[in-house]
Amino acid sequence: GQNIDQPTEMTATEGAIVQINCTYQTSGFNGLFWYQQHAGEAPTFLSYNVLDGLEEKGRFSSFLSRSKGYSYLLLKELQMKDSASYLCAVTQGDYKLSFGAGTTVTVRA
């Protein structure tokens, strides 16, 4: 089974940086996804990490340490539209993805 932990809520100011941590305990780890979900909408894909290190995509970056069972999502130059839930999800192969409960980020002006 999976044990995926991420903070419930975070608040930050427009233009700032926020780091959302995710820790996991799993067997047969294949990779880690981050999804964004605005209230009342479907999740949308942000990033996928398989190997250790940092993946950068514009204002969003994701980091993975397989040995530590740890990932973070870094949101830079925060905008009001970044207010959403951010879901950490781990895949152990065979088409099964396990999600954390999500971190709700509120961006204040």
Add this chain to the structure above:
Amino acid sequence: TAGITQAPTSQILAAGRSMTLRCTQDMRHNAMYWYRQDLGLGLRLIHYSNTAGTTGKGEVPDGYSVSRANTDDFPLTLASAVPSQTSVYFCASSLSSYNEQFFGPGTRLTVL
């Protein structure tokens, strides 16, 4: 292209009644999934299908059944609904387990 669609958007259902939630994708993805999302619990996998003709159980399969007669469609059936099945249901698809999943808009189901 439509991507992945779900129907209905929302539904109120009496306990004990049956219901089928529909999901269709036009991306020719091999894998499809059904999740339910409940406050504080995140997305939980109900059933999945690696390819047409095969299905598998996820984390919370009890009370639900699925079929995958072709690549595009993956309906989810509740044979006899109970109030604990009140939730938002998301269908998703992906090319493989190493690719991102694309989610449908969701179905909000209330069982009274």
